[in-house]
Amino acid sequence: MQKYSFLSLIKNAFSGHKGWEVAWKDPTPKKEYDVVIIGGGGHGLATAYYLAKEHKITNIAVIEKGWIGGGNVGRNTTIIRSNYMHDENGLFYEKGMELWRSMSQDLNFNIMFSPRGIINLAHSDAQMNAYARRGNSMRLNGIDAVLLDREEVKKKVPVLDFSDNVRFPIFGALMQPSAGTARHDAVAWGYARQADSMGVDIIQHCEVTGFDISNGKIQGIKTSRGDIKTKKVGLCVAGSTSILAEMLNMTLPIETHLLQACVSEPIKPILDHVVTFGAGHFYCSQSDKGEMVMGGDLDGYNSYAQRGNLPTLQHVLTEGIAMFPFLSKLNMLRTWGGIMDMSMDGSPIIDKTHIAGLYLNCGWCYGGFKATPASGFTFAHTIAQDRVHELNAGFRLDRFSTGHLIDEKGLGTKTWIS
Amino acid sequence: MLYIKCPHCGLRSQNEFAYGGDASVKRPELNKEISDQEWDEFVYLRKSPRGKHLELWHHVSGCRQWIKVLRDTSTHEIFNTYKSEEKVG
Numbered sequence: 001m002q003k004y005s006f007l008s009l010i011k012n013a014f015s016g017h018k019g020w021e022v023a024w025k026d027p028t029p030k031k032e033y034d035v036v037i038i039g040g041g042g043h044g045l046a047t048a049y050y051l052a053k054e055h056k057i058t059n060i061a062v063i064e065k066g067w068i069g070g071g072n073v074g075r076n077t078t079i080i081r082s083n084y085m086h087d088e089n090g091l092f093y094e095k096g097m098e099l100w101r102s103m104s105q106d107l108n109f110n111i112m113f114s115p116r117g118i119i120n121l122a123h124s125d126a127q128m129n130a131y132a133r134r135g136n137s138m139r140l141n142g143i144d145a146v147l148l149d150r151e152e153v154k155k156k157v158p159v160l161d162f163s164d165n166v167r168f169p170i171f172g173a174l175m176q177p178s179a180g181t182a183r184h185d186a187v188a189w190g191y192a193r194q195a196d197s198m199g200v201d202i203i204q205h206c207e208v209t210g211f212d213i214s215n216g217k218i219q220g221i222k223t224s225r226g227d228i229k230t231k232k233v234g235l236c237v238a239g240s241t242s243i244l245a246e247m248l249n250m251t252l253p254i255e256t257h258l259l260q261a262c263v264s265e266p267i268k269p270i271l272d273h274v275v276t277f278g279a280g281h282f283y284c285s286q287s288d289k290g291e292m293v294m295g296g297d298l299d300g301y302n303s304y305a306q307r308g309n310l311p312t313l314q315h316v317l318t319e320g321i322a323m324f325p326f327l328s329k330l331n332m333l334r335t336w337g338g339i340m341d342m343s344m345d346g347s348p349i350i351d352k353t354h355i356a357g358l359y360l361n362c363g364w365c366y367g368g369f370k371a372t373p374a375s376g377f378t379f380a381h382t383i384a385q386d387r388v389h390e391l392n393a394g395f396r397l398d399r400f401s402t403g404h405l406i407d408e409k410g411l412g413t414k415t416w417i418s
Numbered sequence: 419m420l421y422i423k424c425p426h427c428g429l430r431s432q433n434e435f436a437y438g439g440d441a442s443v444k445r446p447e448l449n450k451e452i453s454d455q456e457w458d459e460f461v462y463l464r465k466s467p468r469g470k471h472l473e474l475w476h477h478v479s480g481c482r483q484w485i486k487v488l489r490d491t492s493t494h495e496i497f498n499t500y501k502s503e504e505k506v507g
Contacts, residue, residue: 242466253462255439256491301437304468304492310419311433344462401458 001197004108023189024196029203032229033061035383036221037236038208038244040064042073042184042369043361044236045191046376047383048200054377055384058199061230063223065207065240069188072238075338076369077261077295079274079285081118081179082143085134088394088406089347090141095391096374097143097178103373109190111182112288118179118274119148119157121323123168127278131174138176148173159270161325168279168322181274181285187372210247211358218357234359234383236375239304239339241362248355253344253400254363258299260308260316262335264327266290275323282319284327291333294320298340308337340365345399347406350379350392359383360397420494425501426481438474440464441486468492472506 002008002021012019035051037044040062051057062068080100082093104111122128128147135145149172154162160170192202203225210222211233220229235244239256266289276283282296296316299309313335321328343349343363348371350361361379364371378392388396394406420432446452446460471491476484486500500506 242464243468246465246467251459251463251465253458253464255464255466256468301489302440302466302471302473302491303494305494309432309494311431400462401454 001193004110023193024202027201027203029061029063029206029223029225029228030201031227032220033201034059034230035232035234036060036228036230037062037234038221039071039236039238039240040068040188040192040202040204041071041236041238042188042191042372043238043364043375043379044234045188045195045202046372047234047236047361047379048195048202048376049191049198050376050380051384052195052198052200055380057384060195060199061201061203061228062195063206063208063221063228064202064204067204068192068202069185072338072340072364072368073188073372074185075261075336076184077283077285077293078181078184078287078369079118079179079283079367080113080182080370081176081274082370083118083120083134083138083145083174083176083179084408085137086406086408087141089408090138090143092374092378092391092395093370094141094143095377096371099373099377100182100370103182103187103190107190107194109186109193111186111190113180113182114288115178115180116273116285117175117177118276119153120174120276121153121160121278122171122173123279124171128172131172135174144176144178146175146177148175156273157271157275159324159326160275161323166322168277173278175273179274181287183288184369187369191376208244208247213248213355213358216354216356218355230357232357232359232383234361234379236361236379238341238362238364238368241341241360248358250353252349252360252362252397254341254349255302256304257301257340257342258303258305258308258337259295259297259340259366260299260313260335260337261293261295262313262317263287263291263293263333264330265333267292267330270326271324277319277323280319282316282323284320284324292327292330296320298342299337304339306337306339308335340368345405345407346409348375348395349397350375350382350395351388351397352382352386353397363395420496422475422485422487422496423499424477424480424483425485425499425504426483427477430477430480434477434479436476436478438476438484440466441472441474470497474502
């Protein structure tokens with residue numbers, strides 16, 4: 001594989017940029033693989049990469065219905081954080097933070113990781129107490145957390161509405177300074193390029209149409225480009241999980257919902273951090289291009305549409321303007337939607353299933369992007385060793401029937417309750 | 419914007435409604451011994467189909483009745499709406 005460096009950039013500039021190799025190949029599917037990963041998004045590609053790197057399994061196919069980077073890995077708001085209270089989440093996402101920090105070097109691909117910090121605003125004394133508790137829990141797990149008072153927030157984010165006549169005045173905030181953003185497409189491309197160089201076949205425009213199961217064991221999959229034999233299959237298909245589950249005769253504790261995001265026209269640098277509203281669901285950061293990147297609530301009903309509806313966008317942006325009054329002066333550049341695999345407790349599932357050789361990775365709700373490296377790392381372990389890693393031991397599929405829910409915020413699919 | 423025909427009030431915008439989830443889910447019978455598995459199915463497990471989906475909506479800013487809506491989850495097309503007690507054929 002060609003190494004990307006300053007030197008290679010200069011060399012190729014002098015030869016008219018004709019010497020660049022393709023970043024990943026376009027192979028025809030083989031008859032048989034050791035492992036097949038369904039879903040060529042961030043999680044699927046990361047899983048293939050860590051299977052090859054950590055577990056030396058390289059006879060792998062990543063099967064993608066569309067094109068890599070075309071799903072949620074290219075549709076999210078690029079936020080990376082580990083500000084969770086419960087151990088299961090905190091330790092898992094903090095492993096992710098460790099992997100994010102070294103990812104550009106590890107993948108030899110600039111993912112533009114920008115640890116600019118995330119600020120969760122608090123709008124009451126009770127919320128400040130809750131954030132103090134969460135911050136302390138984070139610090140016990142080795143995650144950085146700082147409780148900011150109103151004046152400190154004002155210094156960091158002066159463009160927030162600090163006037164007296166607001167419905168939700170800012171009391172303070174919880175900040176995770178090491179959190180931040182990364183360029184989402186580069187994450188998919190970086191993992192794809194490295195996985196490909198280690199022998200992984202990335203097969204795009206190939207839809208899974210069925211599974212071959214006998215004696216409770218997976219034997220292979222059927223696809224639009226022919227049958228593939230394999231003993232191990234990993235599902236990493238986010239919002240399409242329930243469609244594949246139906247083919248497998250499984251009913252899962254997830255629902256597919258629509259989540260929208262949007263960006264404004266680009267403006268000069270005004271916001272240095274990721275900031276979230278504490279009295280509703282709205283978050284905002286400024287991209288390197290200068291656009292304000294914004295997101296919030298689900299559209300609220302089951303949907304596979306990958307495109308949103310205006311009432312939700314209006315609701316979300318009303319919260320945005322309450323926080324940042326200047327947003328009302330900006331034009332909207334682009335809005336889009338993706339389909340989320342909403343689990344019933346708001347936490348993910350990475351586990352084995354009752355079918356031997358079939359592994360499940362789903363339930364990422366609002367926050368699949370930040371989990372990409374940790375999800376790939378632990379899912380690769382689960383597949384290669386046929387047992388869960390200690391970091392995803394809590395993300396069990398059967399935790400709903402046994403009562404071991406991870407109710408970080410009590411948010412699941414039922415947004416109409418919250 | 420979705421427009422939902424409330425069987426009591428007529429065609430209204432989605433802003434007047436709150437979503438209530440899959441309408442085909444049945445609560446286990448009262449006064450019956452119920453296994454953990456049955457509770458799991460009722461509380462947590464959902465088919466979440468792509469395509470036709472019978473679902474509950476609450477006309478919360480209107481007549482406040484719960485209604486059933488047959489809607490396509492990939493096109494958002496609404497085929498029919500029903501009163502809550504109405505049998506869906």
